[in-house]
Amino acid sequence: MAYLPLELRLADENDHDAIVGLIDAAAQWLRDTKDTDQWTQPWRSEEDRSNRIRRDLTAGKTWLLRDHGIAMATITADPQDYPIWPPDQQRELAVYVRRLVVSRAYAGRRLGRTLLDWAGLTARRGYGARWIRVDVWRTNKELHAYYESQGFTSCGVCSDPAYPSGALFQKPTDQLESVWPPLFHEA
Numbered sequence: 001m002a003y004l005p006l007e008l009r010l011a012d013e014n015d016h017d018a019i020v021g022l023i024d025a026a027a028q029w030l031r032d033t034k035d036t037d038q039w040t041q042p043w044r045s046e047e048d049r050s051n052r053i054r055r056d057l058t059a060g061k062t063w064l065l066r067d068h069g070i071a072m073a074t075i076t077a078d079p080q081d082y083p084i085w086p087p088d089q090q091r092e093l094a095v096y097v098r099r100l101v102v103s104r105a106y107a108g109r110r111l112g113r114t115l116l117d118w119a120g121l122t123a124r125r126g127y128g129a130r131w132i133r134v135d136v137w138r139t140n141k142e143l144h145a146y147y148e149s150q151g152f153t154s155c156g157v158c159s160d161p162a163y164p165s166g167a168l169f170q171k172p173t174d175q176l177e178s179v180w181p182p183l184f185h186e187a
Contacts, residue, residue, distance in 0.1 A: 006184035010062075139164075
């Protein structure tokens, strides 16, 4: 196999600032170009966001994609979710994706879709996950349309009206595809 400069690896505490940088850059782009209030401020606060990121880093749930050392995308994949999904759906084996962020400098390369498929396929192989699930910012209708274009179906919204990322989408893992040739290698 040819060398792939794009490397996906499990992130650690040292990657916190790179992940926050990806999120902040995406937030700025959303403010400048999209009609959404997504990430206009860190939810609930900067400290809360930082603590959630650190918790997922410590738990080994966050991955970082790099191009020759440059952080280009991140994804958090978790076999357990916050209780925002209805209890009957939580009983089904699934992987829950959060904080999927691709740097605008790398937009248009199908990295978001490839990372989603990677997370779902890894979970299907690893523990038999039947679903890949995402919770999406409620007011970002363009993002809802993106997930639907990727084969996800809407599952409504979470019961907590204060939770901003409560639009729920899922896709069966048996509909996911490995990309060939691969866009990145897993370290």
